Amino acid sequence: MSWVTKTLNSTLGKKLLMALTGLFLILFLVVHLVGNLQLLLPDEGEAFNKYAESMATNPFIRVVSIGNFAFILLHVIYSILLTRHNRKSRPIGYAESAASTNSTWSSRNMGILGTVILIFLLVHLKGFYYEIKFGEMPFIDYEGVSYKNVFAIVAAAYSNVLYVAFYVVCMGFLAFHLSHGFASAFQTLGLNHVKYSPLIKKVGIGFSILVPTLFALIPVVMYIQSL
Amino acid sequence: MQLTLKIWRQKNASDKGGFVTYPVKDVSKDMSFLEMLDVLNEGLIEKGEDPVHFDHDCREGICGTCSLYINGKPHGPLQTTTCQLHMRSFSDGQTITIEPWRAKAFPIVKDLVVNRSAFDRIIQAGGYVSVGTGGVPDANEIPIPKNIADLAMDAAQCIGCGACVAACKNASAMLFTSAKISQLALLPQGQVERKTRAEKMVAQMDAEGFGACTNTGACEAECPKGISITNIARMNREYFSAVLSSENI
Amino acid sequence: MILDSKIPAGPLAEKWTKHKFNSKLVNPANKRKYEVIVVGTGLAGASAAASLAELGYNVKAFTFHDSPRRAHSIAAQGGINAAKNYQNDGDSVFRLFYDTIKGGDYRAREANVYRLAEVSVKIIDQCVAQGVPFAREYGGLLANRSFGGAQVSRTFYARGQTGQQLLLGAYSALSRQVANGKVKLYPRSEMMDVVMIDGHARGIVTRNLITGAVETHSGHAVLLCTGGYGNVFYLSTNAMGSNVTAAWRAHKRGAYFANPCFTQIHPTCIPVSGDHQSKLTLMSESLRNDGRVWVPATKETAEKLRKGQVKVNDIKEEDRDYFLERKYPSFGNLVPRDVASRNAKYVCDEGRGVNETGEAVFLDFREAVKRDGKSIIESKYGNLFDMYKQITGEDPYEVPMMIYPAVHYTMGGLWVDYNLMTTIPGLYALGEANFSDHGANRLGASALMQGLADGYFVIPYTIGDYLASTPPKPVDTTHPEFEKAAAEVKSRVEQLLKIKGKKTVDYFHKKLGKIMWNECGMARSAEGLKKAKAEIKQLKKDFWSDVKVLGTNEELNHSLEKAHRVADFIELGELMIDDALSREESCGGHFREEYQTPEGEALRDDENFAYVAAWKYMGENQEEELYKEPLIFENVKLTQRSYK
Structure with missing residues (x-):
């Protein structure tokens, strides 16, 4: 085994990958959110459609999006590897547990939270990404240029109350996942310091509330608009 | 105080093991948790039953020998070692579940004793x-x-x-x-x-x-x-x- | 046999240097052909095993614990003395030597104690190099404190966990040698006997505590680093597992036992709360720097207090008797351990003791809190106050602490010569297991020093002298002596399991403890000792006919382990009584009521008792024979200790 594979196979190495991919995905969330918020602009989706077009055509963004998929995949694969390893580390569990007295629920259930988020992600990708890329799309003209009318697809989806509800609930799961994951990633990277750790924790909590709320706000607002 | 103890008993590493329930009477609040188990064991020996094995030594919280997973927490409800835990942390009539440390790397030797x-x-x-x-x-x-x-x-x-x-x-x-x-x-x-x-x-x-x-x-x-x-x-x-x-x- | 202490000739300060030079060396290429057995992995055992392995010897290290790091050295709180004179306050090797000899009430060997003081400085260097995190000043250099009434600050410490940090240092050195393959570790293995071939110790018999297997192990020398025997009193500050078995089996094979009655009773322990009590907890001696010791002035008040008719804080100043300050105006609450302990016993015997049992005195911080403020007291003793509160449920900031003396350390142990060899050639005793350098009373922060001195800096030199004259050919465990010793151990196990009596092992242990504490504890008298001797003889008979040991040998069986240990404690108890009876003087921790000054202070008899009492085992139920090693003092003048 080379030192690289040896390192990545160690418990610390696996955690390192979780933390790095996790932090990247956190960054991705911000970028994604900024783009999506354009859905709420009062311009009938023009800005959003243009943004979607640029995302699909910009070669740099395409590379990043492939990386993004790869990181999601790595994050999932390594979480499975770690969970299997951790299960094996305690083949017989306790009859009684008072874990709630020493740790938060979300920190102990990152796997469950992550699984829900993964399911959401698949639905989300099927509903939008796949449709936009491979489905039959309506088009719209702005200043004589034809764009895929992604906004229309989104607006249609968000007029379905069940879909909106699903979206909102999943964002709740994301919030809990982030509430532990954000600070945890820094701890795993070894970035723990008396001066900065309290700040990282606060920012993490703030992030885990703000970002999923804003994400959830979009379908809710669009649903109301559709009424 | 009267207590009900639900204790993991396991004859040896290969035994399957299971919980056994023991009532204990006349527990003083000033006893340490391990002294309470001592009292239980003296009673068991008098009855001709195998005493509960648990690791312990210095009983002043520094040697690290004592273990015990008590009511879902290592070393019980306080942030201390089991030997420094006293019965005043429990209430009369309470049921206390006592398990060994559970980890693949800490195989059970007997009852509550594990190999660290x-x-x-x-x-x-x-x-x-x-x-x-x-x-x-x-x-x-x-x-x-x-x-x-x-x-x-x-x-x-x-x-x-x-x-x-x-x-x-x-x-x-x-x-x-x-x-x-x-x-x-x-x-x-x-x-x-x-x-x-x-x-x-x-x-x-x-x-x-x-x-x-x-x-x-x-x-x-x-x-x-x-x-x-x-x-x-x-x-x-x-x-x-x-x-x-x-x-x- | 004449006891030859092998003390080298020449001036005190040069003895050790000369002796090291005169000791034979083992050829480096030959060292790997020798096997050394080390029993016990505390400070002495771990340091010896690591140091010998570093030299190239093959070491087998045994401990009854699950890990070498559990040894009871770990519980030492206060610190370790060393004559570094970092504080520029007049310390020197000679002063540490002098203080230790005087503190031991002139019942220790000058040459040994001087060597101890001499190597003390190297211990600190060694531990720091290992990464022991001693307390430091802001400038980054090592901090010191004065301890146990010493007039210089020579005590190095790591918070209240000095023993832990030093043991973990030695444990790390040991672990390194385990990884190197030079030490083979045998955890959960209890030594049951020494194997002798042609008069030399050549191996041991052990019992595997998990499987019950009786095993034999051979070596060219055997080191007993098995600690003290304070648990003969049942209640002590020793760990539950601390025992005399290894030393006692060696004694029965021919190693003389020296000064068994010299035990140290520590004054500041948390009092007994009831019959369920399994051990006593020490509170650091440093508490006496600020706490005032008192009991009610009259028996009547004390009785009311015990019955809960008055509250302690309601007792007026004039109704309190600060007995140490009253009797010893110049030292007050800081009198040495033995004096403080004995006086606590006196006031309790007068019926003025407190706590429900009447066996406790107050240690009051009210004035200190008033004087310095709670935060200062908290910074000094916060952790101790917390520990006290956890154990007793009372808050020492609100009500005075209660303390009572408890057995803490045993100065006696296997007799050893200057090379730390017992009267059995090839069998060594190190640390608390030997009769040591502390005479009749050990000073605070000296036990850690001695354990590490023996292991790191004495035995690596002295063992070579013996091994150099021992052929390096392997010792064969098929030798009939091994089989014989193993068979004896097995038959003893069977015997214990066969009795199937009515009383538990703890019943006998508690009973023994009570006898020892009452008659061979803080104060002893010929009458009481004789009575105790008869009681112990009876107890031994009862034990071997009525003890109840359940289960089998072939399993983890704590009752069986304990039965072995208690059987040995009972025999040791009788020897302690003999020793206490024959020493017709009061010195250090040994106080004979018949020998006291008119003021009730200890009266030493240097003319007749300035000797080491070494006892030879004469056979089952035979009286042991006393051999005297005279103590010769050429460098100090014997004086009476006074703290008035």
Whole structure:
């Protein structure tokens, strides 16, 4: 085994990958959110459609999006590897547990939270990404240029109350996942310091509330608009 | 006080084991938890039944021998060792569930006794400064800033009881391993072998079958010596920088 | 046999240097052909095993614990003395030597104690190099404190966990040698006997505590680093597992036992709370720096207090008797351990003791809190106050602490010569297991010093002298002596399991403890000792006919382990009584009521008792024979200790 594979196979190495991919995905969330918020602009989706077009055509963004998929995949694969390893580390569990007295629920259930988020992600990708890329799309003209009318697809989806509800609930799961994951990633990277750790924790909590709320706000607002 | 004890009994490593319930009477609030078990055992012996085996020695909270997972928590409801836990922390009529530490790396020997020699092997992998007896410089030739010495002492206080492993949902030994790596990484004496130490101790920790860290902080919350997970972050730093820069292939 | 202490000739300060030079050396290429057995992995055992392995010897290290790091050295709180004179306050090797000899009430060997003081400085260097995080000043250099009434600050410490840090240092050195393959570790293995071939110790018999297997191990020398025997009193500050078995079996094979009656009773322990009590907890001696010791002035008040009719804080100043300050105006609450302990006993015997049992005195911080403020007291003793509160449920900031003396350390042990060899050639005793350098009373922070001195800096030199004259050919465990010793151990196990009596092992242990504490504890008299001797003889008979040991040998069986240990404690108890009876003087921890000054202070008899009492085992139920090693003082003048 080379030192690289040896390192990545160690418990610390696996955690390192979780933390790095996790932090990247956190960054991705911000970028994604900024783009999506354009859905709420009062311009009938023009800005959003243009943004979607640029995302699909910009070669740099395409590379990043492939990386993004790869990181999601790595994050999932390594979480499975770690969970299997951790299960094996305690083949017989306790009859009684008072874990709630020493740790938060979300920190102990990152796997469950992550699984829900993964399911959401698949639905989300099927509903939008796949449709936009491979489905039959309506088009719209702005200043004589034809764009895929992604906004229309989104607006249609968000007029379905069940879909909106699903979206909102999943964002709740994301919030809990982030509430532990954000600070945890820094701890795993070894970035723990008396001066900065309290700040990282606060920012993490703030992030885990703000970002999923804003994400959830979009379908809710669009649903109301559709009424 | 009267109590009901639900205790894990297991004859030996290969026995399947199970819970047995024992009522105990006349428990004084001033008894330590282990003294309460002593009383139970005296009664069992008088009745001709095999006493409950549990590890214990100094009974003053420093040797790290006592264990016991009491009502879902290592060392019971207080952040202390089981030997320092007193019955006034329980109420009359309560049912107390007592289990052994559960981890693949801590196989059960009998009843509540587990084998924690995995910890010894982690230390053997590098938890030392390789100096022989004699031929060392005068003690005051190595000045160490007080805050650094204090931090090293914070980490060095680990008693090796294994509560961190027991508390961790993954049965991870990161807190134990990181405490030693931290102590020696902080001190000038530990610098020479710093990289190799981190690599070897982490490798041994993994080889023993302990789990990974999810940063739940349960270990820190349950550690009777209050060892901080800051040490785990430091170990991670030490390990990552070691694998990137050391010449160990 | 004449006891030859092998003390080298020449001036005191040069003895050790000369002796090291005169000792034979083992050829480096030959060292790997020798096997050394080390029993016990505390400070003495771990340091010896590591140091010998570093030299190239093959070491087998045994401990009954699950890990070498559990040894009871770990519980030492206060610190370790060393004559570094870092504080520029007049300390020197000679002063540490002098203080230790005087503190031991002139019942220790000058040459040994001087060597101890001499190597003390190297211990600190060694521990620091290992990464022991001693307390430091802001400038980064080592901090010291004065301890146990010493007039210089020579005590090095690591918070209140000095023993832990030093043991972990030695444990780390040991672990390194385990990794190197030079030490083979045998955890959960209890030594049951010494194997002798042609008059030399050549191996041991052990019982594997998990499987019950009786095993034999051979070596060219055997080191007993098995600690003290304070648990003969049942209640002590020792760990539950601390026992005399290894030393006692060696004694029965021919190693003389020296000064068994010299035990140290520590004054500041948390009092007994009831019959369920399994051990006593020490509170650091440093508490006496600020706490004032008192009991109610009259028996009547004390009785009311015990019955809960008055509250302690309601007792007026004039109704309190600060007995140490009253009797010893110049030292007050800081009198040495033995004096403080004895006086606590006196006031309790007068019926003025407190706590429900009447066996406790107050240690009051009210004035200190008033004077310095709670935060200062908290910074000094916060952890101790917390520990006290956890154990007793009372808050020492609100009500005075209660303390009572408890057995803490045993100065007696296997007789050893200057090389630490017992009267059995090839069998050594190190640390608390030997009769040591502390005479009749050990000073605070000296036990850690001695354990490490023996292991790191004495035995690596002295063992070579013996091994150099021993052929390096392997010792064969098929030798009939091994089989014989193993068979004896097995038959003893069977015997214990066969009795199937009615009383538990603890019943006998508690009973023994009570006898020892009452008659061979803080104050002893010929009458009481004789009575105790008869009681112990009876107890031994009862034990071997009525003890109830359940289960089998072939499993983890704590009752069986304990039965072995208690059987040995009973025999040791009788020897302690003999020793206490024959020493017709009061010195250090040994106080004979018949020998006291008119003021009730200890009266030493240097003319007749300045000797080491070494006892030879003469056979089952035979009286042991006393051999005297005279103590010769050439460098100190014997004086009476006074703390008035």
